[in-house]
Amino acid sequence: MSGRGTGKLARLVLRRDRIILPIWVLFFSLFPVSLASSIKNLYPTDADRQEYFANNASNAGYRALFGPAYSADLGALVAQRMTDVKVIIALISLLVVIRHTRTEEDARRRELLAATPVGRQAPVNAVLLVTVLANLVLGAVFAAGISGLGLAGGGTLALAFALAMSGILFAAAGALVAQVTSSARTARGIGILFLALCYLIRLVADAGGPDSGLAWLAWLSPFGWLQKVAPYTDDNWALFLLVIALAAAFALGAYTLNGRRDLGAGLLADRLGRAEGSPALGGPLALAWRMHRVALLGWAVAFGVAGAFFGGIADEAGQNAGDNETARDIIARMGGHESLSDSFMVSLTSLVGLVGAGYAVQTVLRMRAEETAGRVEPVLATSVSRLRYAASHLFFTLLGPAVALLLYGVVAGLAYGASTDDVGGELPAVLGGALVQLPAIWLVGAITVLAFGLLPGSPPPAGWPWRSASSSASSVRSST
Amino acid sequence: MTDAISLAGLVKTYGSTRALDGLDLSVQQGEVHGFLGPNGAGKTTTIRILLGLMRADSGSVQILGQEPWSNAPELHKRLAYVPGDVTLWPNLSGGEAIDLLGRMRGGLDKRRRGELLERFDLDPRKKGRAYSKGNRQKVALVAALAADVDLLIFDEPTSGLDPLMEETFRQVVREERERRGCTVLLSSHILSEVEALCTRVTIIRAGRTVDTGSLAEMRQFGHISISAELSGPPAGLADLSGVHDLSIHDGHLECTVDPGNLDEVLRTLGTIGVRTITSHPPTLEELFLRHYDAGAEPASATGDAVASR
Numbered sequence: 001m002s003g004r005g006t007g008k009l010a011r012l013v014l015r016r017d018r019i020i021l022p023i024w025v026l027f028f029s030l031f032p033v034s035l036a037s038s039i040k041n042l043y044p045t046d047a048d049r050q051e052y053f054a055n056n057a058s059n060a061g062y063r064a065l066f067g068p069a070y071s072a073d074l075g076a077l078v079a080q081r082m083t084d085v086k087v088i089i090a091l092i093s094l095l096v097v098i099r100h101t102r103t104e105e106d107a108r109r110r111e112l113l114a115a116t117p118v119g120r121q122a123p124v125n126a127v128l129l130v131t132v133l134a135n136l137v138l139g140a141v142f143a144a145g146i147s148g149l150g151l152a153g154g155g156t157l158a159l160a161f162a163l164a165m166s167g168i169l170f171a172a173a174g175a176l177v178a179q180v181t182s183s184a185r186t187a188r189g190i191g192i193l194f195l196a197l198c199y200l201i202r203l204v205a206d207a208g209g210p211d212s213g214l215a216w217l218a219w220l221s222p223f224g225w226l227q228k229v230a231p232y233t234d235d236n237w238a239l240f241l242l243v244i245a246l247a248a249a250f251a252l253g254a255y256t257l258n259g260r261r262d263l264g265a266g267l268l269a270d271r272l273g274r275a276e277g278s279p280a281l282g283g284p285l286a287l288a289w290r291m292h293r294v295a296l297l298g299w300a301v302a303f304g305v306a307g308a309f310f311g312g313i314a315d316e317a318g319q320n321a322g323d324n325e326t327a328r329d330i331i332a333r334m335g336g337h338e339s340l341s342d343s344f345m346v347s348l349t350s351l352v353g354l355v356g357a358g359y360a361v362q363t364v365l366r367m368r369a370e371e372t373a374g375r376v377e378p379v380l381a382t383s384v385s386r387l388r389y390a391a392s393h394l395f396f397t398l399l400g401p402a403v404a405l406l407l408y409g410v411v412a413g414l415a416y417g418a419s420t421d422d423v424g425g426e427l428p429a430v431l432g433g434a435l436v437q438l439p440a441i442w443l444v445g446a447i448t449v450l451a452f453g454l455l456p457g458s459p460p461p462a463g464w465p466w467r468s469a470s471s472s473a474s475s476v477r478s479s480t
Numbered sequence: 481m482t483d484a485i486s487l488a489g490l491v492k493t494y495g496s497t498r499a500l501d502g503l504d505l506s507v508q509q510g511e512v513h514g515f516l517g518p519n520g521a522g523k524t525t526t527i528r529i530l531l532g533l534m535r536a537d538s539g540s541v542q543i544l545g546q547e548p549w550s551n552a553p554e555l556h557k558r559l560a561y562v563p564g565d566v567t568l569w570p571n572l573s574g575g576e577a578i579d580l581l582g583r584m585r586g587g588l589d590k591r592r593r594g595e596l597l598e599r600f601d602l603d604p605r606k607k608g609r610a611y612s613k614g615n616r617q618k619v620a621l622v623a624a625l626a627a628d629v630d631l632l633i634f635d636e637p638t639s640g641l642d643p644l645m646e647e648t649f650r651q652v653v654r655e656e657r658e659r660r661g662c663t664v665l666l667s668s669h670i671l672s673e674v675e676a677l678c679t680r681v682t683i684i685r686a687g688r689t690v691d692t693g694s695l696a697e698m699r700q701f702g703h704i705s706i707s708a709e710l711s712g713p714p715a716g717l718a719d720l721s722g723v724h725d726l727s728i729h730d731g732h733l734e735c736t737v738d739p740g741n742l743d744e745v746l747r748t749l750g751t752i753g754v755r756t757i758t759s760h761p762p763t764l765e766e767l768f769l770r771h772y773d774a775g776a777e778p779a780s781a782t783g784d785a786v787a788s789r
Contacts, residue, residue: 183570183609272605273573281576282583290572374567378620381531381561382584385553 002259005118009126013100021134024092029138032085032163033145036078040149049074060317060340061347064207067227075151075232079159086163086226087199089138090170093131094191097174100127103184105264114263124175124258128251131171139164155232162226165243169222170195172250179257182266189298196302198223204309207317207344214313222246284384284392291366292396299359299400303352303408310348311415311430314341345416345430352408353437356401360445363400367393368452390449397445402438409434482545484509484631484663485530490539492525492687499525500536501687507665507680512657514674514681515667518772522687523667524564527635530665531561544631557586560624564636564667566616568608574619575604581623593626599648613640625652632656632664638673650676671764683771690771695764702762702770703736706745711753720745736762 014021043049053072069080101123104110110123119125143160147153170191177191178184198221205217205224218224222243229239280286318341367390370376379389413430417423485507492500500522507513517523528534529541532548532555541548546555568577582588597604602618611619617640624632632653638646650673656662668674674681675695682692691698703724710731717733718726722741727734737745749757 271607273576273607275573275575275604277576277579277583281580284584287569287572287580290569374563374565375569377528377533377563378561378566378581379584380533380552381556381559382581383553383557383586384584388553 002119002121005122006125013130025138029141036146061344067206070230070233075155079231086166089167093167093171094174097171098178098187102178102187106184135164135167158235159231169247172247175254176250207313288392299404303404304411307408307411311412314345315419317344349433357441357444360441363397364448401441405434486542488540491537504689511679512664512677514678517684521684559631560627560629561633562620562624562637566620570609578623588626596622635667702767706759708733708757709755
């Protein structure tokens with residue numbers, strides 16, 4: 001029986017994650033509850049909500065970041081604010097599954113387990129079981145938490161299920177990418193790229209509003225599907241079938257590959273390397289370059305693509321914004337739709353800055369991972385000092401986000417400038433707007449280093465600073 | 481002759497665990513020194529302190545005349561280290577890892593590198609993740625042995641190597657020592673390896689030094705094994721001092737005897753009457769097992785051994 005031992009392995013997953021699992025489940029069910037109540041407190045009356053809806057919830061930048069609010073109803077506004085929560089839940093579920101599958105295999109612990117009477121599919125079964133249950137619990141806690149707000153029960157169920165399904169879908173995606181690659185690092189890279197793509201497609205689709213020529217793109221992204229469930233407005237339960245079908249397809253793919261392949265193997269085989277190190281491979285910085293170069297390239301390309309997208313749609317998003325009386329009034333007072341496009345650029349760029357902070361954290365985590373893997377010891381046993389070693393990685397914490405943001409700024413500036421026939425004016429403005437994010441990104445990286453310095457024995461949950469930065473940034477957004 | 485390594489009263493605690501509990505170690509310049517002890521005795525912790533990767537809570541540490549924690553990078557130009565469990569960078573080839581480590585140490589002998597690769601039969605083009613345990617070990621060995629250093633520190637360096645490669649390792653270490661007079665600290669569980677290479681050894685248990693000295697010295701002070709067929713009743717044997725592990729079945733006697741009490745034991749046996757008798761000095765295995773076994777009393781035979789708990 002290929003699933004034999006699933007229960008035992010599931011208990012192992014629970015035992016290993018006994019601290020972090022409850023933390024993330026509770027945090028991402030209760031934090032959205034507090035978001036929801038803050039919306040209720042900020043906009044207590046129907047009139048307030050109508051105004052918020054007209055001025056803010058339906059403007060282009062907001063719509064791009066969060067997707068459309070389908071009505072001025074409190075529930076619909078709450079549902080809109082859950083968009084980025086879904087993305088984070090999806091990201092965590094993806095990483096959890098990879099951590100318990102391909103990472104285990106990389107570390108050769110899977111081999112140890114596989115030699116006991118557990119089935120070939122049991123490790124995949126176990127982590128999917130735990131992650132699916134965790135996401136359902138998350139949804140249930142969220143639903144219970146917002147039940148006091150007086151929202152429609154059906155809408156609440158749909159919204160809670162949408163949160164859970166975003167995690168479940170990307171858990172299945174994680175199981176699949178873990179089978180395709182032969183290293184956990186590559187699996188994470190591909191998984192996150194897929195997640196980013198899904199988010200980006202939805203963003204582009206929603207930026208122009210429901211009447212834009214790109215609105216159909218939302219059907220290409222699972223986040224678009226979950227968006228269109230429109231809890232409290234339409235409650236389109238049928239759309240969940242699409243999400244469930246995709247999740248099932250991912251899981252089926254994962255099981256098929258896992259059932260066929262050799263332990264430790266992926267779809268791609270390793271090639272031979274150089275017999276001798278190139279003359280440049282002579283110190284910790286050169287070593288760090290080998291560790292960071294693929295990620296740097298990936299992030300730079302992703303930021304460049306994002307720049308092209310955002311810069312390309314900003315002008316149109318600004319023009320489509322004035323689809324109601326109040327908005328048109330405000331736009332007129334603010335100086336026409338150009339300033340709306342500008343503010344769209346600004347909010348998207350701050351989002352990019354937030355993601356860039358994630359990259360900075362990732363470079364620091366890489367340094368940490370080298371240490372836990374035992375690869376720092378031989379380096380420090382040569383004439384490399386600790387500071388020089390740390391500096392070799394932190395160089396990429398500084399450089400990586402700078403390169404990525406520079407590329408984003410240049411491409412977005414060119415694209416935005418081209419669409420408004422003002423490259424000379426927009427390029428420096430957009431580039432400047434991108435580069436002012438850098439000090440904040442570096443600070444987040446620095447806080448991560450500090451955390452590792454202060455708590456060397458028990459590493460803090462990956463990316464705490466990033467999450468807190470992300471939540472403070474969203475509160476800044478909601479207060480402006 | 482000055483000591484290449486000199487540790488005294490070393491203490492290191494992890495929370496409530498006392499990993500090192502007043503450990504002493506001195507390694508003379510130019511010798512191959514065996515560093516032995518059961519699993520968890522504190523060998524790797526000691527080596528990490530020697531390398532300046534960890535700081536001792538108390539005690540003095542001198543390596544090549546310097547204190548390692550504050551002088552680590554300078555010091556590391558003069559030594560090379562091979563851990564017992566080598567992890568390589570998954571995306572660097574073995575050859576790249578060798579060159580990188582060598583260059584960070586301050587350069588390595590290219591001719592020697594090639595020669596070692598050949599003798600250890602290692603393909604340097606494979607990626608780090610593709611090597612087996614033994615081959616990862618070879619990568620670190622080649623990197624260390626191709627470096628021109630004064631001190632080599634090996635922490636169970638041959639774990640995972642096949643017997644042929646173990647032999648190659650022994651030859652290469654002997655050559656290095658003769659050629660350059662470098663000092664070697666070898667932590668190992670393979671007694672034949674220790675016997676073949678080491679002039680002196682230090683045995684530790686539970687974070688303390690229990691014995692140190694040359695192998696010849698240790699043999700002198702270890703228990704002598706006696707087995708004999710007796711022709712009379714074994715009266716009075718059990719009362720003799722210095723007799724251990726005594727067993728007598730159907731006139732067949734097995735015991736071990738402290739060297740100082742051998743005369744008396746033989747006289748008593750003569751009185752009882754003996755049909756056959758064999759006696760041999762302690763084997764290495766016996767020496768080490770006695771030291772390793774936590775239940776047994778540490779045999780503090782040599783002059784500078786540390787008192788038992």
